[in-house]
Amino acid sequence: MSRTTLPMAAVVAGALATTAVVLTTTPPQRPAIELTAGGNGATVPFTEHEAEAAAHSGTRIGPDFTQGTPASEASGRQAVTLDGRGEHVEFTLTRPANAIVLRYSVPDGSSGSVAVYADGAKLKDLPVTSEYSYLDTPWIAGSRTHHLFDESRLLLGRDLAAGAKVRVQLDAGSVGAITVDLADFEQVATPATRPGNSVSIAEHGATANDGSDDTDAILRAVAAARSQGREVWIPAGTFEVGRAMAVDQVTIRGAGMWHSVLHSNNPFRNDGQVVGNIRLHDFAVLGEVTERVDDRPDNGYHGPLGAGSVISGLWLQHLKVGVWTMSGTTSGAVIENNRFLDLAADGLNFNGRVTDSVVRNNFLRNTGDDALAMWSLGGADVRDTFENNTVVQPNLANGIAIYGGTDITVRGNLVRDTNALGSGIAISNQHFIHDGTFAPLAGTTTVAANTLVRTGAMNPNWGHPHAAIRVDSYDRPITTPVNLTGNRIVDSPYSALQVVDGGGKGNAVTDLDVSGAEVDGVGTVVLQAETTGQGRFTDVVATRVGTRGFYNCAYPSGTFTINRGGGNSGWDSQWTDCSSWPPRDDPGGSLPGGNLALGKPVVAGGHTDVYRPANAVDGDANTYWESVNNAFPQTITVDLGAVTAVRRVVLKLPPSASWGARTQTLSVSGSPDGSSYGVVVGSAGHRFDPATGNTATIAVSGSHRFLRLTFTGNTGWPAAQLSEFEVHAT
Known part of the structure; x- marks a missing residue:
């Protein structure tokens, strides 16, 4: 579910492998992060x-x-x-x-x-x-x-x-x-062979790859299989499903997610209660959903699953949602080993009245809302678990979100690169629909042994960020235990842990326990406390901390009581100005995004041979821009993408000793719109010496979208030369 909020003052086993071997341009930043993610996430x-x-x-x-x-x-x-x-x-x-x-x-x-x-x-x-x-x-x-x-x-x-x-x-x-x-x-295996105890949809008139509607043939096969106590077999090929099919007490199996395809926006839909024992295995559902329409059930599976159902080995792509359970009860379900890709909204949503069910070892990437969600509307989700899943780039909302429910567990997941309006993991009492049926958090909510990499985002409605892990008393106080245990947070662009009432009413969070957290890199603060209540913090160890250790400015009034146990380190300092949100810092240049100019659009007055302007913003000090020779003045201009407060410019030449020391004379100008420029730093000589890193740092001020360097001289070469044009906010 996306947020509408009030403004506020592997190699294959374990974690997913994400790096290649050949590095002929620039190496990835901190390449060990994904490879040392604590064994979290799906095995793929x-x-x-x-x-x-x-x-x-x-x-x-x-x-x-x-x-x-x-x-x-x-x-x-x-x-x-x-x-x-x-x-x-x-x-x-x-x-x-x-x-x-x-x-x-x-x-x-x-x-x-x-x-x-x-x-x-x-x-x-x-x-x-x-x-x-x-x-x-x-x-x-x-x-x-x-x-x-x-x-x-x-x-x-x-x-x-x-x-x-x-x-x-x-x-x-x-x-x-x-x-x-x-x-x-x-390495995709050859298509699986048909089980002996199965009814093939081809025997009932389904024809692969001919573009005709196979729905009736599939339903005939389902009816025959149920009456004979057999499975339904989907052979290799693409089959068209023109309307949703109600299924119950049946196993449907394909030849593999790369081989057997149902082409449909909503192949399976149960609008009322079912008995269960629905088993869907080893095929793909490829849809044609090109826009998100929330009142359409454009989902791979839509409706209750009853008791003891399994969804395993499915490839779900180009749908609104992969799996959405509603309109009845689900118990003892297992959702495992699936891929949820390129979905307009959620990956999976347990939408109330789901009990004793587990979602495990799934891979989810590029969802348009929460990748994995439990939303206790119409009744509580009870004793359900999200375990050992990998979530990558949900581009609107959270990686994993729990909205209400009783005795919920989120364990062993890997979440990377959340975007707007979301955290890596959110634990919340947000209703979304105020019809009196929402079941708030109860029992004990456990968030344990998860790894979150580059998660959290700036909430454009608040002007404050969402942290990597957020506990949010949005519509009701959170009065039951929420235990965050042994989680690892790496390179959060803003904050690591957040306690907030996103509705702005001051609902308290009164029983939070954070223990054994490892925080390795945050852009602002480790703890972002913005509502009342209290929490216990034990063995929370933070390194590479940005602006301060914590922020404690509850809205609309009051503060959060921070009870410190033993073993805490790295987050003692406090941001005390509650009239402003702390700006991002970049400790030691170690956080991605610290150089605001990296990879941004850049233009120059000219360049020589292959020494193009883009070399100055590619993050590689060994590549460089060189202007046309003997043609001063020369300019190079970077577009930061938005008006941004900047504090320093770092200019580099290649570090090799073969680049002899030289002085370049240049000025710095800035512009909000790229049309009119004002001088930020007047023309002066800046020395580049390989003995000291061939780097020149210039203090600047003001807020600019475009920054321009104007070169008028170079004692080492008759042209402007620059290997890196870095811009920093600190």
Whole structure:
């Protein structure tokens, strides 16, 4: 569920692998983060390779945490843009593979393909489109156009060994431009064989790949299987489901999520109570949902599951929601080993009256709302668990959200790169619909052993951020125990832990216990307390802390009582100005996004040979921009994307000793709109010396969107030279 709030003053096992081997441009920032995520998250059969960590001839963008930008919606907040023929990203496989999933963004309104090569030989063209991207949800306060990326999958037609080089390239006839975020590589098994005790939908008239509606044939097969005590078999191929099918007490099995496909926006819908024992295994549901319409059940599975149902091994893509349980009760359900991709709203939502059920070992990426949610509307969700799932880039709302419910557990999950209006994990008493049926938090809520990487976001409705983990008494006080135990928070762009009444009424949180938390990098504060109540904090260890240790300014009045046990360190200092939110800091340059100019658009008065302006914002001190020779003055201008308070500019030349010391004479100008510039720092000589890092730091002031350097001299070369043009807010 998205927020409408009041303003306020692996390799394959364990955690998902996300790095490639070949690094011919710039290495990924802090590459060990995803590989040392404490064993959290889903075990998956593919290896994820980030484009910015691969060899490429494009332009790296990001890191960026600005809502609505491609880099902010990229995994790792970085990606590579290709916009010229022959430009490419080349991945080196670390495991055998015969299939690729490409996560990409193309300009709105465009479709086409990109070429896929292996070791220099073209294999196939991979279709790409913007059809399922660029979603607008104006009824959700604070949302902007989002869902900028999509994913396309392709069987390569051959087995590739570890070490093979797979290139994604713009050829003649390819789409005009593409931003590549990542590629998943997988060794897909051949289609499974039909079980002996099964009824094939083909025997009842379903025909693969012919575009005709197979709904009636599938329903005939379901009826026959139920009457004979057998399973339903979906062979390899694509089958059209033109209307939703009610199913109960039946097993439906496919030949594998890469092979058996139901093409439908809503293949399964139960509008009333069912008995249960519904078992859906090993096929894909591929929809055509291009906009989010909340009163349409455009979901892979919609309705109650009854008792003892299982959904396993499904690929759910281009739907509104993957699984939404409502209109009845669900108990003892198991949702496991599925992939939820490119959904307009939630991945999965237990929408009330779900008991003793578990969601585990699922992979979710690019959802348009909460990736995993429990929403106790119409009755409490009770004793349910979200366990060992991986969530990547929900681009509106939270990674995992619990809205009410009794004795709920969130354990062992990995959540990365949440975007606008959301936290990594949210524990909340927000109703959304005030019809008297919401069941608030009760019993004990347990959030344990989760890892959250680059989670939390600035809430545009508040002007304050959501933290990586948020406890929110939005509509009702939280009076029952909420235990946050052994969680790891890495590189949160703003804060790590938050206690808040997002409705602004001052509802208290009175029984919070935080123990064994590891906080490794925050942009502002470790604890963001914004309502009344009390909490116990034991063994909370923080490093690389941004502005201060904690903020305690409850709205509308009062403060939160912080009871410190033993073992706490790194977050003693307090931000005391309750009239303003602490600005982001970048301790030691270690947080992604500290350099505001990194990957941003840049232009110059000219350049020589391959020494183009983009080299000055690519994060690699060994590449550089060089202006036209003997043609001073020369300018280079970076667009930060929004008017931003800036405090320093860091200019670099390549660190190699072969770059002799030199003095460059330059001035700094700023502009809010790119049309009129004012002098920020007057012209002066700045010395670059390899003995001291070949770096010059200039203190600046004011708020600017565009910053321009104007060079009038260089004692070491008759041109302006710059390997990095960094801009910092601190």
